Each structure stands twice: as C-alpha cells, then as structure tokens.
Amino acid sequence: GSRLALAVLRDNDEGVRSVIVDSVLPLNALSWAQSQQALEAQYTILDTIIADCEADAACNAAYPDLGEIYQTTFDDLRENPLNGEQDHFTFFSQISQRFSDSHNVQTVPQYIYAVYNDRTRLLDPPPIHHIYSSYDGMALSVSCADGMNGDMICDTWGVDFDREAAQREVTSQVPTLILNGAYDSITPTFEAELTHDMLPNSMFFEIPFTTHGVIRSGGPCPQSIAFAFLDDPTETPDASCIETMQARFVVE
Numbered sequence: 001g002s003r004l005a006l007a008v009l010r011d012n013d014e015g016v017r018s019v020i021v022d023s024v025l026p027l028n029a030l031s032w033a034q035s036q037q038a039l040e041a042q043y044t045i046l047d048t049i050i051a052d053c054e055a056d057a058a059c060n061a062a063y064p065d066l067g068e069i070y071q072t073t074f075d076d077l078r079e080n081p082l083n084g085e086q087d088h089f090t091f092f093s094q095i096s097q098r099f100s101d102s103h104n105v106q107t108v109p110q111y112i113y114a115v116y117n118d119r120t121r122l123l124d125p126p127p128i129h130h131i132y133s134s135y136d137g138m139a140l141s142v143s144c145a146d147g148m149n150g151d152m153i154c155d156t157w158g159v160d161f162d163r164e165a166a167q168r169e170v171t172s173q174v175p176t177l178i179l180n181g182a183y184d185s186i187t188p189t190f191e192a193e194l195t196h197d198m199l200p201n202s203m204f205f206e207i208p209f210t211t212h213g214v215i216r217s218g219g220p221c222p223q224s225i226a227f228a229f230l231d232d233p234t235e236t237p238d239a240s241c242i243e244t245m246q247a248r249f250v251v252e
Contacts, residue, residue: 181210
C-alpha cells in the first residue's frame with residue numbers, strides 16, 4: 001500500500017491534496033529483508049521492548065532484570081542448544097516473530113521469562129496465528145515490476161522492469177504524513193526516515209509500543225494525528241498524545 005501511494009506521488013501527483021503513509025516501504029528499497037540494516041533493526045526493536053518493559057512499573061515487577069534474563073538465556077542456548085539443534089538463533093527468531101503483530105508483541109517479556117525458566121518452552125508459538133491469503137501471481141508481478149525480486153524468477157515469470165525508473169526517488173511537494181510503529185519489523189523505522197528525507201513537505205511520527213499498521217493497531221493517538229492532518233494538511237498535527245501512550249505488555 002505504501003509503495004502504491006509513493007508511486008502516485010512520484011509519477012502523477014497532480015490533484016492529490018494530501019497523503020498518509022502508514023508503515024513505509026520506500027520505492028528505492030530492494031530486498032530490504034535481506035539487508036544488514038533490517039537485521040540490525042530487529043535487535044533495535046528488542047532493545048526498545050526491553051527498555052520499555054523496564055520503564056513500565058507493572059512489566060518490570062512481573063519480569064525484573066529483563067535484559068539480563070534475555071542475555072543469560074541467549075548465551076546459554078548458544079552453548080547448550082535444546083535437543084542439540086535449537087539454539088540462540090532459534091530463540092531470537094521466536095522473539096522477532098512476535099514483532100509483526102500488535103498483540104503478540106505484548107507477550108515478548110513473558111516469552112523471554114518462560115524460556116529462561118524452562119528451555120522446553122523455546123518453540124512455543126505466538127499466541128495469535130495469522131493465516132494470510134495472497135494472490136501469488138499478482139504479488140509476483142508487482143514485486144518484479146518494482147524490482148523487489150531477483151532477475152531469474154522475474155525472467156521466468158515474464159515481467160520486465162526498468163530498475164532506474166522503478167527506484168527513482170519521490171520528489172513530490174504534496175503534504176504527506178508518515179507514521180511508523182517503534183516495534184514494526186515488517187517496515188522498520190529507518191524505512192520511514194528514508195522516505196521522510198525524500199519528501200520535503202512531509203511530517204514523520206514514530207508511534208511507541210506499536211507494530212505494523214499504526215492507525216489500525218496503535219489506538220486513539222495515531223488515529224487523532226491522522227484525522228487532524230486530514231482536516232488541515234498544511235499544519236503539523238498535535239502529536240502530544242504520543243507522550244501519554246503507555247506500554248501494554250502481558251503481565252499475567
């Protein structure tokens with residue numbers, strides 16, 4: 001969705017009054033999931049979750065010294081993998097799977113403590129499982145046209161693209177509101193920052209305690225920011241509610 005909005009801004013923004021881009025994948029991003037920067041973003045998200053838990057009275061009481069507990073468990077699994085196979089990489093992978101959902105991310109401290117106390121809990125799945133349906137052919141056509149897949153698969157599929165044109169920067173002057181969740185691992189915050197830097201008439205807000213799709217999952221605060229922007233996209237919306245948002249970790 002964000003790539004479509006940015007493509008319209010890039011190619012044909014005449015008549016566009018304003019744009020809201022929620023959870024951003026820039027047009028000039030190629031295979032971001034394979035990049036070192038995306039991997040580093042995963043660790044940054046975990047560091048943020050640990051810090052937010054430690055700063056929250058209820059979470060810190062339920063899961064004290066969370067950072068130390070995580071590191072102890074991580075190091076132990078590196079030296080003593082479960083069943084000789086599931087190791088510290090498995091542990092981090094299981095944690096990062098929870099970043100993409102607003103409900104699952106609330107269980108990260110609980111999961112870390114569960115594995116610390118019982119290594120057999122390592123493979124516990126996230127509490128909410130999503131079954132996504134996708135139109136693979138359409139998705140492949142779009143991603144090949146945008147240059148998001150390798151040349152071999154796109155040649156086989158028969159979709160050509162102009163890499164230079166597809167990755168051309170957006171330079172629109174249309175007022176644009178950019179929102180991104182601090183816990184978003186699907187489109188990490190650095191992607192939103194790249195887009196903000198490209199759009200001279202844009203405003204960017206990172207929403208704390210929130211994953212992918214902040215207007216949908218972030219509660220009243222990001223919704224109020226979006227509505228204020230739509231009322232008058234020439235003015236920076238009041239975002240003071242961000243300071244009042246609170247963590248929502250599972251502490252049972």
